[in-house]
Amino acid sequence: MFGRKANRRRTESRLARAKLPTLGSRWARRLRTAVVLPITGVASYGALEGALLVLDRPVRNLEVEGTFQRVSPIQIEAAVADGLDAGFLTLDLSALRERVEALDWVDRAKVGRRWPDTLIVRVTEHQAAARWNESGLLNVRGELFAEGSPHAFPELPSLAGPPGTERDVARRYLAVRGKLAEANLSLERLELDERGSWRLVLGGGQEIRLGRRDLDERFYRFFDVVAPTLAADLRRVEYVDLRYTNGFAVGWRDGPPENLAAVAAVPDRG
Numbered sequence: 001m002f003g004r005k006a007n008r009r010r011t012e013s014r015l016a017r018a019k020l021p022t023l024g025s026r027w028a029r030r031l032r033t034a035v036v037l038p039i040t041g042v043a044s045y046g047a048l049e050g051a052l053l054v055l056d057r058p059v060r061n062l063e064v065e066g067t068f069q070r071v072s073p074i075q076i077e078a079a080v081a082d083g084l085d086a087g088f089l090t091l092d093l094s095a096l097r098e099r100v101e102a103l104d105w106v107d108r109a110k111v112g113r114r115w116p117d118t119l120i121v122r123v124t125e126h127q128a129a130a131r132w133n134e135s136g137l138l139n140v141r142g143e144l145f146a147e148g149s150p151h152a153f154p155e156l157p158s159l160a161g162p163p164g165t166e167r168d169v170a171r172r173y174l175a176v177r178g179k180l181a182e183a184n185l186s187l188e189r190l191e192l193d194e195r196g197s198w199r200l201v202l203g204g205g206q207e208i209r210l211g212r213r214d215l216d217e218r219f220y221r222f223f224d225v226v227a228p229t230l231a232a233d234l235r236r237v238e239y240v241d242l243r244y245t246n247g248f249a250v251g252w253r254d255g256p257p258e259n260l261a262a263v264a265a266v267p268d269r270g
Contacts (some may be wrong), residue, residue, distance in 0.1 A: 032243045052181045056087030059119050066123035070105035076121055079103055080111075088117055096121075104146050107139065130173060132166060142170025161192035168192070177218060178202075204235060213241035218242040233257050 003081040062080070066072040079099045083092065093111045100109035100121060110122040126139045126146075131153055137146040140161060156221055161169045168234045173190050180187055186203030193199075198210040210218050226248055250256070 005200070010220060015068060016154060056089040057117055059084050059091065059117055059120040060090055063114075063118060064123065065118045065120065066125065068123070068125070070125055072100065074097060075103055076100055077267060080121065084119070088115075091119065107145070123143065128156060130170065131156050134158050138170050140165040142174075143153060157187045158189040159191070160193055161191065165192055172198070172215070179219070180221050183223055185227065202234075204238045207239040209239060209241045209243055 008059075018045055062084075063078060064076045077235070078094050079102070079160070083096045083099060086092065091113070093160075096119075097109050097111045100106055100111070100123065105125050105214070106123055107126040108124040112120045112122075126137075127203050128137045129140045129142075130138045132138050132144055135147065135149050137149055137153070137156075139145050155171065157175055159166075159169045169190060169192050172192075173187070177187070177189075187200060188205070189201040191199050191201075195237050196212045198215060200208045200210070203209065208222060222240065222242060225233075226242070230237055230240070236253050236257065238253045241249040
C-alpha cells in the first residue's frame, strides 16, 4: 500500500511539472497596455482632427498696417486674396508674405494671425534714394527695386551704369553726397560707363571727369582744391577734368576769367 501511494504522488508531481504556465498578472498588464495604447492614439488623433475642424475657421477680417505713399491697402488685399482659401490655422503665412513683397515699392512685409479670424499684414515701403538709368529706382541700400517706373522723380539724383553695377554706383554716390552738401553743391548725375570710367554732373550742369583710377584721391582733389578755387566762377565752368597725375584742367563756357591763374598739370588720362 505504502509503495503504491508513493508512486501515485510521484506521477502527479511529474504531471504538474508538465502543465503549461498560466498567464501571470505582469503579462496581463502588458497585454492591456498594448491594446489601450493604439486605442488611445486613435482617440487622440480623432480629438485633434475634431479640434482643427472647429478652430480652423475662415479668415473674415484683414488688417493692413503701414505708412502708405506708393502702395495702397487695396493692392495688399488683392495680393493675399487667393491665399485665403485655407482656414485660420492652416494659412501659409510665408507664401502670403512673399506675395506682398513681390509688389513694387514693398520693401518688407510681416504677416500674422490674431484670434479668432483676423489676418494682419504690416508693410514697409522702399525709400527711393536715386533714379537708375532711364526708368529704374534704387533704395537707400543701393538695390534696384523698380524698373520702368511711370514717374520721373526729378528731385532725385540720376545714377547710371552697366547692369549689375547698381550697388557700386550707389555706394559711390552715398560716399560723396555729404561732401557735396558741405561744398554747397548738388548732384544731377553720377555715371559709370562700359569702360569703367566715372563722371558726375553737378546741379549747375558742370561735368566732373574722374576716369578709371585713383577715384578717392581725385574726389578729394576736387573737394579740397577745385571746388574752393572755382567757387566764385563755377557757373562759368563747362567741365573739370581730373584725369591727371596732379592738377586738373578746366573747360569754360565763355572763356576763362582774366583773374584766374593757370593750373599746372601732368597729363594722365586714366
